[in-house]
Amino acid sequence: MNAQHLQPTGSAYFIAKETEKPENHTLSVLVDNEPGVLARVIGLFSGRGYNIESLTVSETEHEKHLSRITIVTRGTPHVLEQIKHQLERIVPVHRVVDLTVRSTELGQERPLERELALVKVAGTGDSRVEALRLADAFRASVIDANTEHFIFEITGKGSKIDQFIAIMRPLGLVEICRTGVAAMNRGPQGM
Amino acid sequence: MRKTQAPSGAFFIIQKHDKTTSKSLKKQENDGTRPMSNGQSERREMTGAEMVVQALIDNGVKHLFGYPGGAVLPIYDELFQQDAIQHILVRHEQGAGHAAEGYARSTGKAGVMLVTSGPGATNAVTPLQDALMDSIPLVCLTGQVPTSLIGSDAFQECDTVGITRPCTKHNWLVKDVNELSAIIHEAFHVATTGRPGPVVVDIPKDVQFAKGIYTPPQTAPRTSYQPKVQGDLEKVKAAVEMLAGAKKPIIYSGGGVVNSGPEASHLLRELVDLTGFPITSTLMGLGAYPASGKNWLGMLGMHGTYEANMAMHDCDVMLCVGARFDDRITGRLNAFSPNSKKIHIDIDPSSINKNVRADIGILGDVGHVLEDLVRLWRATAKADKKALYPWWEQIARWRARDSLAYKPSNDVIMPQYAIERLYELTKDRDTYITTEVGQHQMWAAQHFHFDKPNHWMTSGGLGTMGYGLPAALGVQIAHPEALVIDIAGDASVQMTIQEMSAAVQYEAPIKIFILNNQYMGMVRQWQQLLHGNRLSHSYTEAMPDFVKLAEAYGGHGIRCEKPDELDDAIKEMISVKKPVLFDCRVANLANCFPMIPSGKAHNEMLLPDEATDEAVANAIDAKGRELV
Numbered sequence: 001m002n003a004q005h006l007q008p009t010g011s012a013y014f015i016a017k018e019t020e021k022p023e024n025h026t027l028s029v030l031v032d033n034e035p036g037v038l039a040r041v042i043g044l045f046s047g048r049g050y051n052i053e054s055l056t057v058s059e060t061e062h063e064k065h066l067s068r069i070t071i072v073t074r075g076t077p078h079v080l081e082q083i084k085h086q087l088e089r090i091v092p093v094h095r096v097v098d099l100t101v102r103s104t105e106l107g108q109e110r111p112l113e114r115e116l117a118l119v120k121v122a123g124t125g126d127s128r129v130e131a132l133r134l135a136d137a138f139r140a141s142v143i144d145a146n147t148e149h150f151i152f153e154i155t156g157k158g159s160k161i162d163q164f165i166a167i168m169r170p171l172g173l174v175e176i177c178r179t180g181v182a183a184m185n186r187g188p189q190g191m
Numbered sequence: 192m193r194k195t196q197a198p199s200g201a202f203f204i205i206q207k208h209d210k211t212t213s214k215s216l217k218k219q220e221n222d223g224t225r226p227m228s229n230g231q232s233e234r235r236e237m238t239g240a241e242m243v244v245q246a247l248i249d250n251g252v253k254h255l256f257g258y259p260g261g262a263v264l265p266i267y268d269e270l271f272q273q274d275a276i277q278h279i280l281v282r283h284e285q286g287a288g289h290a291a292e293g294y295a296r297s298t299g300k301a302g303v304m305l306v307t308s309g310p311g312a313t314n315a316v317t318p319l320q321d322a323l324m325d326s327i328p329l330v331c332l333t334g335q336v337p338t339s340l341i342g343s344d345a346f347q348e349c350d351t352v353g354i355t356r357p358c359t360k361h362n363w364l365v366k367d368v369n370e371l372s373a374i375i376h377e378a379f380h381v382a383t384t385g386r387p388g389p390v391v392v393d394i395p396k397d398v399q400f401a402k403g404i405y406t407p408p409q410t411a412p413r414t415s416y417q418p419k420v421q422g423d424l425e426k427v428k429a430a431v432e433m434l435a436g437a438k439k440p441i442i443y444s445g446g447g448v449v450n451s452g453p454e455a456s457h458l459l460r461e462l463v464d465l466t467g468f469p470i471t472s473t474l475m476g477l478g479a480y481p482a483s484g485k486n487w488l489g490m491l492g493m494h495g496t497y498e499a500n501m502a503m504h505d506c507d508v509m510l511c512v513g514a515r516f517d518d519r520i521t522g523r524l525n526a527f528s529p530n531s532k533k534i535h536i537d538i539d540p541s542s543i544n545k546n547v548r549a550d551i552g553i554l555g556d557v558g559h560v561l562e563d564l565v566r567l568w569r570a571t572a573k574a575d576k577k578a579l580y581p582w583w584e585q586i587a588r589w590r591a592r593d594s595l596a597y598k599p600s601n602d603v604i605m606p607q608y609a610i611e612r613l614y615e616l617t618k619d620r621d622t623y624i625t626t627e628v629g630q631h632q633m634w635a636a637q638h639f640h641f642d643k644p645n646h647w648m649t650s651g652g653l654g655t656m657g658y659g660l661p662a663a664l665g666v667q668i669a670h671p672e673a674l675v676i677d678i679a680g681d682a683s684v685q686m687t688i689q690e691m692s693a694a695v696q697y698e699a700p701i702k703i704f705i706l707n708n709q710y711m712g713m714v715r716q717w718q719q720l721l722h723g724n725r726l727s728h729s730y731t732e733a734m735p736d737f738v739k740l741a742e743a744y745g746g747h748g749i750r751c752e753k754p755d756e757l758d759d760a761i762k763e764m765i766s767v768k769k770p771v772l773f774d775c776r777v778a779n780l781a782n783c784f785p786m787i788p789s790g791k792a793h794n795e796m797l798l799p800d801e802a803t804d805e806a807v808a809n810a811i812d813a814k815g816r817e818l819v
Contacts, residue, residue, distance in 0.1 A: 032415055035364065040356060047357050078544070085541035091361040091381055094415040 020076035024053060025100040026111055026183045027084065028191050029069040032092035033059050040090050041069060050075060050083050054115075054158075056180035066094070070183050097191045099183055106187060113183040117161045122149040123172030131171040138164045149174070234406050239368045239399040240265035243332065246375035248275050249408050252303050254294060254668050255279065256287040260307025261347060262334025265399035279668055279697060282689040284311050286661035288318020289687065292327045293662030294669045296648045297623055299452060301328040301383050302665065308334045309347030312393075313354065317655060320358040322389035324652025325475060326450055328382040329389040331355075332375075337397035338366055351393045360388030365395070368403035376408040385418025386539040387450055418538060422555030427563045428571075430510070430534045430551050435572035437508035439582045440468045443491065443520075446475030446651070447513020447537060447557045449644045455558035456644045459512065460484070462565050467576040469586055471499035473514045474636055475651045482640035488586065489595070492520040493787050494633040497594035497796055498586050500785075503528050504793035505585070511535045513557040516546040517652070518818075526792030536560045594785040594798055595637050604754050606631065606706045606777040610638035610678065613704060616761045621673045622646065625662040627683030628654045630712035630783045635678040657686030660703055664690055667699040674702070674765060681707040682731060691744040694770040702764050702771045708779045709734060716782045719807050721816055741772035750774040782807070790815025 031037045038057055045052050054072035059065075073083060080098065087096045099111035119140070121131045124147070131150060135142065140154035149172075154164050158181060165176055184191065237245065243266050247255065256279045259267045270278050281287040284306045291302030306315050312333045322329040336345040352364045361381050363374045371394065378390045434440060442463060448455045456479045463470050463486050470480050471491040480487060489496035491503055500522075503509065509531045514520065516535075521527040527547060535542075535549035536557055543552035553560050568574075597607045624639055625648040626632040632649055641647050648666060650658035663677040677684075684705055694701050714729040738748030747769045751760040757775075764771050784799040788810040797810050 032413070036352060036356065039353070043357055082541060082545060085539075085543075089539065089541055091413075091416045 020078055022074050022076050023080070023100075024072060024074050025080050025098055026113060026181065027071045027073060027087070028095075028097045028099055028183065029071065029087055030094040030096075030191070031067050031069060031090075032094070033065045033067040034092055037067070037090075037092050038069070040092070041071075041087065044086055044090065045071075045073070045083075048082075048086065050079065054180040056182055070181055072181050095191065099185055099191075102185050102191075106185060106189075108186055111183045111185050113157055113181050114155055115158050115161055115179055115181050116153065116155045117165070117176060117178040118143070119152045119154060119165060119168055119173065120149060120175040121152065121168050121172050122174045124148060127171045131168060134164075134167055134171075140164065234404060236402055237405050238265070238269075238402050239365075239371050239394065240269045242368070242372045242403070242405045243375065243394065243399070244269045244273055244276065245405055246372050246408075247303065250376065250379045251300070252276055255303045255305055256281055256290045256294070256665065257305030258282075258284050258287055258307065258311060260309075260311050260334065262308035262336060262396050263305060263311075263332075263394075263399075264334075265396065266305065266332070266334070266394075277668075278305075279664070279693065281661065281664075281693045283687065284314035285317050285657065286664070286687050286690040286693065288315050288329065288331070289321070289655070289658050289661035290665035290668070290690070290693075291329055291331075292318060292322055292325075292658075293625055293648045293665030295322075295327050295329060295665075296449075296662075297645050297666040298669045299645060301330050301379055303330045303332070305332045306334070307347065308336055308351065309349045311347075312349055312351040312391075315391075316354060316358055317653075319355055319389045319391065321650055321653040321655045321658065323358050323360065325650065326387050326446060327389065328387040330375075330378055330382050331359075331389060331391045333391060333393045334399070335364065335393045335395040338395045339397065341395065351391065355391045358389070359391050360386075362391035362393065364393045365398050368398050368401040371398060371403065372405045372407075373409075376406075377413065379408075381416060385416075386447075418556075419554055420538070420556035420559050422536065422553040422560035422563060424563060426551055426553045427560060427567060430553065431564060431567045431572055433508055433532055433534060433551065434466065434468075434510060434568070437468075437506075438578060439502075439505060439507040439585075440466070440510070440579070441488075441502050441506040441508075442466075442468050442470040442480075442510045442512060443472070443503065443514055444470060444476045444479050444512040445473040445514025448476055448479040449513075451513065451538075451556055451558040453644065455513075455556075455561055456480070458558065458561035458565055462561060462568070465565065465568055466574050467579055468510075469502055469583070471495070471503065473517070473520055473651070474649060476514060477636060477647045478641035478644045481642035483642050488590075490636050492517075493522070494637065494783055494785065495787075496590075496637075497592045497785055497798060498589040500787065500793040500796055501589045502586055506531045509533045511537075511549075512561070513537060515539075515542045518546070521546060522787045522795075523790055523792045526794075528793070592798060594796070596799055597781070600778065601754060603778045604751070604757060604775060606634050606708070606781050607638050608754060609704075609706060609757065609775050609777055610634050612757050613676070613678070613761055614639045616758065617674060617676065617765065620765075621670070623648065623663075623666045623670065623673055623675045625649065625659040625666060625675070625677045627659040627677070627679045627686075628656045629680045629683055629714075630708075630716065630781075631678055631680040631683075631706040633713075633783045634706070639678070656680075656683035658683075660684055660687050660701070661690045661693075663701040663703070664694050664697075664699055667694070667701050668697065671699075675700075676702045676704050679703050679705045680712060681705055681709060681734060681737075682711040685735070688740070691741070691746055691770055691772070695745040698769075700768050700770055702773060704764070704773045705737060705775055706777045707734070707737070707774050708777050708781065710779065712781075713783070719782070719804075720788060720811050723808065724804075737772045737774035741770070744770070746770035746772060748772050748774065750776070752776040786810075788815060789818040 056070040060068040140152040144151040287304040291304045295302035336348045471488040488499040491499035532550045534551045659677040667675040711729045741748030
């Protein structure tokens with residue numbers, strides 16, 4: 001979202017060369033579902049110059065008024081640790097789990113991540129047939145169509161959706177909507 | 192501030208001018224129907240405005256700083272009809288905030304401010320951010336336009352929770368009167384626990400009029416907010432072991448010790464006595480360890496003493512207690528104390544490892560952790576004070592540089608001399624010092640010596656010019672009998688000078704001791720360091736006559752221009768039972784040393800005897816120039 005400044009934040013005296021390499025991490029943030037909570041989280045990222053690559057939020061436990069925010073962010077390990085602690089300071093935040101770190105601890109390569117996209121493709125003739133054929137190969141389903149267009153629904157890793165969109169582009173791609181990443185760790189344990 | 196009357200005396204005197212006839216009536220009503228005692232109230236129906244007052248009483252509030260306006264009139268009407276809480280009318284909302292901060296910092300309790308919507312709320316932003324950066328418990332109640340008008344660009348509407356979200360620890364917009372009391376209680380809880388900070392409760396006018404059920408404060412806080420106060424015992428053990436093995440240890444303490452309460456300061460002193468370690472402190476932490484203590488090195492950081500900074504640079508084990516490795520403290524980070532192991536005690540997890548990597552980070556309240564640390568030290572470690580002799584000898588050599596020295600003068604008052612005399616003539620009294628921001632602030636920190644916590648109020652993190660005068664008002668309200676002095680600069684003091692009027696109204700005899708050099712001294716000093724002595728707009732060509740100004744406000748004015756007249760003038764200031772503006776004319780071009788120039792390390796200090804014009808002009812290199 002604001003990937004232009006990957007500078008570590010904090011002290012104005014941070015002129016030491018950053019030797020750590022930035023990494024993408026996926027954070028799960030459990031929050032009270034109350035007005036303004038998303039603004040607090042986003043404001044923290046923009047105010048302190050952190051990056052948001054993807055953001056997903058929805059109420060997950062209605063009775064307890066809990067929402068789960070999934071954030072894909074990019075930073076050095078030091079900055080990522082700061083982000084986690086800064087998020088924990090927000091009063092309505094219950095828990096922050098760095099799923100990427102957690103998956104490493106569990107001996108896994110990375111957390112399970114899925115994204116859903118709606119992709120509208122318009123066209124006739126060969127390109128229309130080709131679009132349908134490729135959608136089938138990607139296990140995308142047709143959720144709306146007439147003789148001039150399809151809307152495909154596709155679920156998968158972000159990279160798969162990127163690929164699908166790239167393939168659809170020359171075939172009459174009109175519109176894309178993506179949900180952002182939903183993620184959790186493998187195995188029986190909760191977050 | 193009348194000593195002969197009940198605390199609310201001044202309040203009713205003012206009322207008389209407004210509503211003499213209705214007062215007795217109101218009082219009767221009070222006595223009959225309202226449980227306005229300080230005891231805990233019951234669940235019962237009342238209006239939102241009544242709830243506000245009741246909730247303040249139930250949270251132990253005695254004083255409230257505020258300014259009325261359209262969107263808080265129902266609350267002001269309730270304040271009119273009670274006498275449990277004294278309202279202090281300021282002249283600008285920023286003044287209310289800083290006064291509440293001074294009140295909070297000097298008492299350890301939450302400071303409370305009440306302002307109206309729109310400009311009332313936006314004027315509160317500066318003190319809110321100030322309180323956030325200095326971890327001051329500040330509860331700010333703001334009025335808001337009625338819920339039906341929110342979002343319509345109504346008169347005096349602003350998105351208060353949106354504007355104050357990044358400058359508060361937490362904030363609330365109250366949309367339902369039945370949630371109001373619980374939210375105010377929670378606001379006090381959040382402001383005063385964990386790492387203290389400012390909170391805002393935004394209350395729409397219709398909610399103030401609406402009736403609902405009031406609930407007294409409860410002990411069950413929300414589950415997502417549970418600050419950790421007890422430190423991890425294993426880490427404390429490891430810290431004791433590391434400290435016991437140190438040859439060149441140092442304790443670096445900060446505002447967290449003061450915030451943790453008097454017990455934490457007591458434990459810190461005990462720890463220093465037990466270990467025999469040298470101790471230095473940040474600007475915010477002055478007084479936690481007494482300046483008269485034998486292990487005291489003076490303040491550290493940009494304008495800290497040579498011995499404190501050199502000891503920080505050369506130490507082998509550093510114990511950081513309730514401080515946050517701010518850039519004013521560390522200087523150039525990659526040259527900060529390069530050979531030491533660092534132990535960091537802090538209640539805020541985001542402070543640990545933020546700027547400086549800690550070898551042992553102990554998350555918890557300073558008081559609790561120090562208790563464990565002292566107990567474990569007594570049980571397991573044996574102070575080998577002899578082993579520290581070489582270290583203390585080294586420190587003595589640094590101390591011999593006498594880094595706070597200045598050239599005395601018989602003709603003009605040196606600002607350092609003014610602070611020294613002020614200290615000498617007030618040290619035997621119960622004296623509280625506030626400051627503005629700039630050279631005078633640093634001179635005060637260097638030359639006024641604090642032996643007790645909570646007696647030094649200054650804007651550290653945000654560096655807010657205009658903090659000191661209203662803060663002094665707040666301190667004086669909390670401590671009516673104490674001597675409260677705002678050590679000010681001529682530029683800073685004019686930012687909130689209107690609060691003189693509030694001080695006169697409440698007979699708060701605050702002393703505004705202005706080191707008047709006609710410059711924004713610190714700005715000028717940086718222009719000399721960075722910009723070839725081109726003094727762009729840092730000279731005040733039209734200065735008010737502070738003596739006449741004091742008199743215009745109904746206070747007392749004093750001017751002093753000669754060193755040999757200073758003592759008598761200070762004595763006069765102390766004896767006058769009125770707010771005083773003391774115009775102390777000091778050497779115009781004195782600069783504040785020692786100094787770690789921007790981008791330099793602790794061992795690259797500019798000392799007063801070396802600070803020639805040339806050294807000053809070349810002190811900061813190209814990389815340092817862009818730093819603040």
